[in-house]
Amino acid sequence: MVSIQNLYFSYGRRKVFDSLNLELKPGTIYGLLGRNGTGKSTLLRNIGGFLFPQQGSIDAFGYTPGKRQPSFLERVFLLPEDFQLPPIGLQRWIKHMAPFYSLFDKPQFERYIGEFNVPTDARLNEMSYGQQKKVLISFALATNAPLLLLDEPTNGLDIVSKSQFRKVIAGAIDEKRSILISTHQVRDLEQLIDRIMIIDEGHIVFDQDLEHIASKLLFKFSFDPEEAARALYREASLKGNALILRNTDQEDSRPDLEMLYKAITLDPKTLTSIFHP
Amino acid sequence: MKPRSELFNWSRWCLLVSKHWDENRKRYLLALLAIAGLLIVWFSFILVMDKYTPMNVIYQYMTYFVGLYITGSLYASTLFAELSSKRDGVGFLALPASQLEKLLCALLFGILLFFVVYTIIFYAVDIPLVRIANRIIASSPRNYPNTTIRILAMPVYNVFTGAYGPGFEKEMHLFLFAFFSVQSAFLLGSVYFTRYSFIRMVVVLAVGLLGIMTIQARVILPLLPSGWYNGWTGWFSRDAAGNTDKLVALPESAENAVILLVQCAPPVLLWIVTWYRLKEKQV
Numbered sequence: 001m002v003s004i005q006n007l008y009f010s011y012g013r014r015k016v017f018d019s020l021n022l023e024l025k026p027g028t029i030y031g032l033l034g035r036n037g038t039g040k041s042t043l044l045r046n047i048g049g050f051l052f053p054q055q056g057s058i059d060a061f062g063y064t065p066g067k068r069q070p071s072f073l074e075r076v077f078l079l080p081e082d083f084q085l086p087p088i089g090l091q092r093w094i095k096h097m098a099p100f101y102s103l104f105d106k107p108q109f110e111r112y113i114g115e116f117n118v119p120t121d122a123r124l125n126e127m128s129y130g131q132q133k134k135v136l137i138s139f140a141l142a143t144n145a146p147l148l149l150l151d152e153p154t155n156g157l158d159i160v161s162k163s164q165f166r167k168v169i170a171g172a173i174d175e176k177r178s179i180l181i182s183t184h185q186v187r188d189l190e191q192l193i194d195r196i197m198i199i200d201e202g203h204i205v206f207d208q209d210l211e212h213i214a215s216k217l218l219f220k221f222s223f224d225p226e227e228a229a230r231a232l233y234r235e236a237s238l239k240g241n242a243l244i245l246r247n248t249d250q251e252d253s254r255p256d257l258e259m260l261y262k263a264i265t266l267d268p269k270t271l272t273s274i275f276h277p
Numbered sequence: 278m279k280p281r282s283e284l285f286n287w288s289r290w291c292l293l294v295s296k297h298w299d300e301n302r303k304r305y306l307l308a309l310l311a312i313a314g315l316l317i318v319w320f321s322f323i324l325v326m327d328k329y330t331p332m333n334v335i336y337q338y339m340t341y342f343v344g345l346y347i348t349g350s351l352y353a354s355t356l357f358a359e360l361s362s363k364r365d366g367v368g369f370l371a372l373p374a375s376q377l378e379k380l381l382c383a384l385l386f387g388i389l390l391f392f393v394v395y396t397i398i399f400y401a402v403d404i405p406l407v408r409i410a411n412r413i414i415a416s417s418p419r420n421y422p423n424t425t426i427r428i429l430a431m432p433v434y435n436v437f438t439g440a441y442g443p444g445f446e447k448e449m450h451l452f453l454f455a456f457f458s459v460q461s462a463f464l465l466g467s468v469y470f471t472r473y474s475f476i477r478m479v480v481v482l483a484v485g486l487l488g489i490m491t492i493q494a495r496v497i498l499p500l501l502p503s504g505w506y507n508g509w510t511g512w513f514s515r516d517a518a519g520n521t522d523k524l525v526a527l528p529e530s531a532e533n534a535v536i537l538l539v540q541c542a543p544p545v546l547l548w549i550v551t552w553y554r555l556k557e558k559q560v
Contacts, residue, residue, distance in 0.1 A: 045560070048367075049370075050366070050367055050370055050371070050559060051559045051560075052557075052559060068370060068376065068556075069375070070281070070283055070286075070289065070374055070375055071281070071283060071373075073371055073372065073373035073374075074373045077371070078367060078371055080363070080364070080367045080368075082363070082364045083364055083367070083368060084364055084365055084368070086300040087300075087303075088299065088300060092299060096292070096295065096296040096299055096300070097296070097372075099292050100289070100292060100372060100373045100374065101373065
């Protein structure tokens with residue numbers, strides 16, 4: 001679906017990506033994690049065609065994103081972290097925006113808006129940031145674009161809305177669609193993400209399915225000091241030490257993405273060597 | 278179904294125009310009312326202050342062009358204002374329409390419709406006020422100061438013929454055509470500069486004008502023989518009385534072609550540059 005080869009990108013002298021490679025496949029929800037300033041939003045903007053690679057190439061459904069052809073723009077929807085909607089009513093906005101997307105499904109949009117409890121008679125500029133974001137998320141999903149790029153989608157959403165967001169996204173993914181979510185709020189999306197990608201120092205340093213992670217790593221709490229000593233990563237908590245261990249006995253555990261992220265950024269070599277022996 | 282063109286599709290462009298109008302109509306209508314209000318205030322001021330020739334053609338000519346250039350260039354510099362920020366730029370560039378369609382939409386509103394609507398508003402204010410001025414002249418006939426020449430009724434200035442206006446406007450419609458070039462330059466500036474595009478384009482145009490004047494004074498004139506001058510489309514010399522006695526000029530057809538090129542080519546060239554700039558714009 002999307003193939004990025006040897007992507008190099010910099011802002012002036014500040015290098016952001018150096019020979020970055022990435023493949024996105026349909027039917028998958030990707031979680032893109034990384035520290036501030038590592039280029040998560042820049043990567044989304046490169047894939048969306050808003051920034052151009054300085055070296056290397058991006059291929060999305062056979063299109064070069066930087067050419068911004070209308071048929072490509074119909075197939076990719078970027079939900080930016082920061083946005084502004086025009087000062088008109090929701091219905092009027094839909095009337096003008098929807099015809100640009102040939103696969104737009106109005107009943108689908110109305111269903112999402114209903115699930116998010118967004119008032120349909122309000123003007124967009126009079127809505128709260130969270131409500132505007134829900135309008136954009138609903139619109140993005142109703143365009144039926146095969147690739148959705150969501151930049152910090154849960155920022156500004158309240159607790160109930162985050163839960164609604166997870167439900168809506170989980171229901172919207174199918175075998176033709178891929179969703180790439182850039183986020184700091186790992187816990188918000190833990191149950192949603194199929195594959196995690198961690199970006200650091202201009203590269204994707206970790207790119208694995210959650211199933212595969214669960215088969216290789218064991219996440220558990222333990223008061224056992226021996227186990228803690230064997231851990232690849234550990235954190236003290238009230239429930240005992242939170243540990244990441246090698247899953248040698250194929251035990252079942254749910255990956256804790258926040259811990260995994262911390263472990264990888266602290267010692268990327270050890271963790272990645274388990275997946276690429 | 279036949280796939281839609283990636284470069285230009287009429288129905289997609291109509292959607293774009295309709296969207297632009299719907300999102301901006303309130304702002305545009307208020308701006309037009311403000312222009313009409315300013316013209317009324319300005320002409321009323323002239324009517325009160327000038328006891329002899331209120332609303333004469335030069336006032337109308339100056340007001341029309343000063344208003345057209347200032348409001349037009351301010352408007353043109355806002356047409357791609359979305360591109361000055363990441364927040365708005367993504368929404369603008371992500372809309373599934375080609376960059377050519379987006380440019381043509383901006384040209385429709387910024388160049389064509391603005392010019393037509395401004396001209397209509399100008400005359401909607403100008404014609405009644407010229408009539409009022411002529412009623413004042415008719416009700417209290419008087420001569421020009423210190424002469425026996427009677428002040429006659431003022432004509433309405435025609436921007437398309439330039440009648441009663443300055444010679445260069447009558448002959449070549451210099452300011453009328455230059456407006457489209459200036460407007461197009463400000464449109465390019467709104468894509469090219471991320472901040473303060475209006476001020477920056479004013480500086481660029483001022484430096485450009487200064488450059489042309491310097492070339493004229495320091496390069497072209499010194500190359501000409503003594504007593505020869507550089508005209509609009511040729512060279513001429515003057516006799517002792519100050520009249521043109523020799524002229525080096527292009528054949529009339531070539532001269533007309535050059536004038537037409539100077540009138541029409543710069544806006545088209547600037548639109549092409551704007552289109553390319555829009556295609557390579559990153560946010």
